[in-house]
Amino acid sequence: MTDPADDHFLPHRLQLSSFEGQDTSAxxxxxxxxxxxxxxxxxxxxxxxxxxxxxxxxxxxxxxxxxxxxxxxxxxxxxxxxxxxxxxxxxxxxxxxxxxxxxxxxxxxxxxxxxxxxxxxxxxxxxxxxAVRAVRGSRLARGRALAVGEIHALFRCCEEDSACRGPRDAAMLAVMLGCGLRRSEVTDLDYASILLQEQALLVRGKGNKERLAFMPESVWRRIHIWTATIRGEQDGPLFTRIRAGDSVTYERMTPQAVYHILSERRTQSGIDECAPHDLRRTFASMMLDNGEDLITVRDAMGHASVTTTQKYDRRGDERLRRAADKLNF
Missing domain, CATH: 1.10.150 (DNA polymerase; domain 1)
Structure with missing residues (x-):
């Protein structure tokens, strides 16, 4: 039995004419x-x-x-x-x-x-x-965590780049891997986001929620190289655009630019396909692998729920692979 409805406004048959939507601003x-x-x-x-x-x-x-x-x-x-x-x-x-x-x-x-x-x-x-219930079921989690060798290859690629982009890209990738930031959070960072005394970044994430992202020593060192030797201490975006001719600007980068930079560095370093969010998955997996509890990792990533944090754990795939390798027929 169907619900009563004022169906004169809507077609009686749903039309699956196109699944291509365009973004509009309310x-x-x-x-x-x-x-x-x-x-x-x-x-x-x-x-x-x-x-x-x-x-x-x-x-x-x-x-x-x-x-x-x-x-x-x-x-x-x-x-x-x-x-x-x-x-x-x-x-x-x-x-x-x-x-x-x-x-x-x-x-x-x-x-x-x-x-x-x-x-x-x-x-x-x-x-x-x-009262309509959510659809049940799940799919395999997308994305992956990078191996240690792949991480080293990415940073080696940046460090071998003598142009201004090298230190910038190394610092940016270090923040994503060492602090677990989303690419939109990375591009929103300002120089004023660096908290020297705490050795942390003030991050504004989803829902306009602020959190502190404490930087490991390797991240802190790369941030210092970028700001002290190239960018300077002027106000403005922390990670800025660099124009042709190695000209450093104070223009804010876009999230799409982060995607492009990682794609370029990945190709140069010869590692497998990966996306910016895979760096965030790597951060979560490494934290959990180091023995940190889910609550700590949830807070570090700015998640509202531990359930969301669990989806970033890629250690299980490797565990299952090792178990399968032990089977000998």
Whole structure:
């Protein structure tokens, strides 16, 4: 039995016409003095630009599945429980992982809540949507932890570079490996983020939460080489762009630039494929391998939950590999 719905706003059959969404800014509606719809109101309430970008993309995809051109034109207030369940089934059939589908569900529930708050959805319909259960199941964790030899190769590649980029890249990669920072956190660092007395970095992470990232001696040394011999002590971004001709600027790098730099250094050093987040996974695995407890690693990484921290542990793969190698037929 389906839920009662004002279906004249929504197609009776969901349309899986396109899964390619484009990022839109919910703030543009405010700047243009346009009324917000529930999805835009939900996006504005998210804590970070990265979250807004991700959820905006997901809601654009959903709007197109429902037969609308974009999230701004979708009649979110007419969503009902059977629409949500149909969307989840279609996302599952498209091969998306359970965790990804549940992120879609979270965005839809948040949008439904805004529709209810704006009196565009009745209480019973809203409650039925909130009662939709998350999809069960899991997939193998993506990414990997770097081996010690690969880490040495990366730093050797940077140290052999006599240009200004060498010390900068070495310091940046050291912060990611030795402090477990996300690439967006790295690019947000300023020179003022260095706390000399604590030998730490003041990091602003997801949810606008600040934490201290204490630097191992090797990280501290590379930061000092970059700032004392090349960058200088001026205010501004800690890691800056370097233009052609080895000209150091005080322009902030982008997260995409971090991705490009690691890709370039990885190729030069001859190690296997890896992404910036793999450096964060390496940090977590090394901390746990050194005997640190999950609570300590969670706090160091800026996670809200230990469950999230556990997903970064890549020691289990190696343990299973060693166990398999002992089998002899």
């Amino acid at each position: 703030l543009a509606a405010i700047n243009n003095s346009q009324p917000l719809n529930p999805a835009q109101s939900y996006l504005i309430g998210l804590s970070s630009a990265a979250s807004r970008k991700t959820m905006s993309s997901f809601l654009n995809i959903v709007a197109k599945m429902l037969g609308f051109s974009a999230l701004q034109s979708c009649a979110w207030g007419s969503l009902r429980r059977h629409h949500i369940r149909g969307l989840l089934e279609m996302l599952s059939a498209s091969g998306r992982a359970p965790a990804t589908i549940n992120t879609y569900l979270s965005a839809l529930k948040g949008t439904a809540r805004e529709a209810w708050m704006m009196k565009l959805m009745d209480t019973e319909s809203y409650q039925r949507i909130q």
